[in-house]
Amino acid sequence: MELNYDPIFPDCPVVDHCLSIWSRQAAFHSKPAFVWIDESSEEEEPAVLTYGLLDSLAAATSSWLIHVEGLKRGDRVVLLYPPGLDFISVIFGCQRAGIAVIPLVPPSASSNKTKSGKDIMEVILEASPVAFISPKSLSAQLDGSSAKAIAAYFNLRWIALEPDKIHSVSLESVDDDSYVRLSRAEDLFLIQYTSGSTGAPKPVMISAGAAAHNARAARRAYDLQPSSIIVSWLPLYHDCGLMFILLTITCGATSFLSSPFSFSKRPWLWLEMLSKFKATCTVVPAFALPLVESKLVQDNSFPDPKARHLQLDLSHLESLILVNEPILAASVNSFLKSFSRFGLRKDSIAPSYGLAENSTFVCTAWKKSGDFPVYQDLLPSGKISSAHDDLQEMNLRVVDPGTSKEVPDGEEGEVWISSPSMGSGYVNDPALSSQTFQAKIHGSRAFFLRTGDTGVISHGFLFITGRIKDQLLLDGGRRKIHPQYLESTAFSFSPLLRPGCAVIFQARGENIVLIAETASGSIATPDAQAIASRIFVEILSKHEAPVWTIVLVSPRSIPKTTSGKLRRSEARRMYLSGELRWIKRVSFRELLSLEESFPPIELRSSL
Structure with missing residues (x-):
């Protein structure tokens, strides 16, 4: 299948390879890759990871895990990190070492259930990790907790790791590229749990090559460049938030990040970040629009005292990426009407579609004219190629699941996808994996992913209408x-x-x-x-x-x-x-x- 490499971007089958390439260029070594905005410490300078620093921390982390902790290529580890930049350093360190990661939000000291809803014992039985990795402070907080007791029962190690406080082991005597070569496109990079919107979260296996392909596809779809400024408060350890970490490095951009907890406490923070940092790209779930709009009072004052000193400027925004299908046109139009006075343009609206089983990104309807067709009050989530070619980068079909035949345009069916971004299947569930990831369409040679989402193709656009189970x-x-x-x-x-x-x-x-x-x-x-x-x-x-x-x-x-x-x-x-x-x-x-x-x-x- 055709690989989606760009001639002007690094040729990287694994995203970590891009990090090494960018960091060695003079223009990128000191350039911020990620900036963390912490609402609880307004007076402090934000934490910054430059491309050079992130590359060094990834090298130190991979070296430490291999040579000090004794992990090896192909091992699986659970990452329990609070929102912040340490998580990003560990992700790239593990990928460089060829270690597969299972990122989860940490449990509390009184519970064995993570804030993402997964029970620690379920994760151990499903995903077979060899160790847990967390910051030293969190490890100490969890001493005596049921989570640590369960890990100990299964003889799993608990590694306390803070990348900026470890010392690289004899890196001077090792070829710089030896650690990069540990990570290969075919290796398992990520076990990503589905959202659980229609049932129990399921563990999806994502290879390093599939994740890199997905990041390249998203970069091209949103036309992201090294000059792009990205703002996100989505959870880093899952789905779209994690993909935007990889996407940032793939295109050499800078991302300003905050936590979903900060957004839930003060939704206006998102708009402040867009304005202050002159963001060109941001990604939010569609439900955030009415939530933020409700905070805007009609007399032009700001409901949040912290924001009254700030005159919002959203004019730099080129792509406002909306996820969490379906996307209601009325909600988007209302948001545009309320915030156009701050420079928000309709041509920035980028309704999009993705799911964990396809790494994350699938398609977007974004186009610079800003005019979209509407189907039953819905905005489209993707543009459809007129040619049905099994070798397309993202091959989308709408299918009658009962007959495995495509339905005519304008008729609702299940959305099926075939692409190199597809996951390898669900962990330890070959029957469900075969049913979901190896579906066949009548007359096609390709394997397709059954999404469980319903959709309609109309006027060359894909409209996501809902979930079959809902x-x-x-x-x-x-x-x-x-x-x-x-x-x-x-x-x-x-x-x-x-x-x-x-x-x-x-x-x-x-x-x-x-x-x-x-x-x-x-x-x-x-x-x-x-x-x-x-x-x-x-x-x-x-x-x-x-x-x-x-x-x-x-x-x-x-x-x-x-x-x-x-x-x-x-x-x-x-x-x-x-x-x-x-x-x-x-x-x-x-x-x-x-x-x-x-x-x-x-x-x-x-x-």
């Missing part, structure tokens, strides 16, 4: 509705509800259930009853779908993935098990005494 079935299964349309209607009319924080699913015996977060932790009973009644009427009239049960909950009660996706299946489980605590629950079947008047809506089984 679909609601009405009228005995004859009518399908994607829940995001109902969710958008639910929170669109009341300022008492949090934008983007509502989930709809089908539950046993109660048919369609809506859970919506309130803007504050409390709400008067008359207001709750009025909101629920309005939601019921609006959704029924607009979508012809009766939402029989409406539950109002406190902020941050609805489970989300680390990248911000709604976890509808987990919300459904919490509701049915009684774990979900609510402010007000309204059952319209009970209120209207219609228990026998309407037939039940069938639960949908996955394809």
Whole structure:
């Protein structure tokens, strides 16, 4: 299959090779690769990793892991690092040593479950690591914890590692390139857990070559250059946040980073960073737009006291990358209307699509005219080539999963992908790996990845319409509705509800259930009853779908993935098990005494 190398960029089958090449050039050695913005220490200078420093730390880390810790090429290690630059140094050190990484958010001292939702024992049994690596301070905090006890039970080492405090072992006597050669394109680089938006997170195996191909494909799609300035607050250890680390090094750019925790505390921080650092590229989940917009008051003042001194300037932004499909046109248009006064241009909007099983990036609809077609209130997430060639860099098809045949343009089906960015499969699950990563389309020789996402091709664009497992079935299964349309209607009319924080699913015996977060932790009973009644009427009239049960909950009660996706299946489980605590629950079947008047809506089984 054709490799997507660029003649003006380093020819690197592995991203770490690009780091070594850039760092040896005079113009890049002292150039910042990553700058960390820490909200908790405003007076301090931000932490900076230059290309030269990162290359040195990667070399020292790889040397330490091989010669001092005794790890070897092909080993797997769990990385437990809080957000920050040390994580980046360790990632590149492990890749240089040929060691596969399993990045997770660290657990608390009182729990064996990581903040990403994965149990430490599950990770050990699934991914077979030989060691855990964390900063020395975190290792000390976890002494006596269940996480360390479980690691000890399985005879796994716990390595305390801070790259800037270790000393390289006899590097002067070793050929500089010997460590680079330990990392090969075919080697396992990353075990990346899926988001878990529709079920339990699954461990995906990503080779170093697949990750590098994905970074090159994204660089070309967004036209990123060494002059590009990237801003991101996405979690570094997973999916899009991790891919943008690799993408930064691939194109020789500079990234200004912060943590998702800082963003959740103060969403305005993102816009401040875009303005202050004259960012040309940023990536956010689509749900962030209404959340940030809600912070902007209509009288032109800033809701955040820390931002009042700052006049936002978003005019440098060339690509505002939106992920977390589907992407609602109304939400994007509203954001553009609110922030155009600060220089935000519609031609910067870059709706995109990706998933963990394809390393991350799949496609983008970004084009510099800024004009997109709309399909059922959705923006497109990708442009489709008119030629169906198995050798395309990203070969996208929309398929009837029952027949494995492509559907005509304008008809909804499952999105299938074939590309060198595809993962190697799920860890220790050959049956599911074969079903997911080795699908065959009638008349094609290539293997395709089944995404589980539904999509439509229209006017040469791919529209992601939803997830197969999230679909609601009405009228005995004859009518399908994607829940995001109902969710958008639910929170669109009341300022008492949090934008983007509502989930709809089908539950046993109660048919369609809506859970919506309130803007504050409390709400008067008359207001709750009025909101629920309005939601019921609006959704029924607009979508012809009766939402029989409406539950109002406190902020941050609805489970989300680390990248911000709604976890509808987990919300459904919490509701049915009684774990979900609510402010007000309204059952319209009970209120209207219609228990026998309407037939039940069938639960949908996955394809």
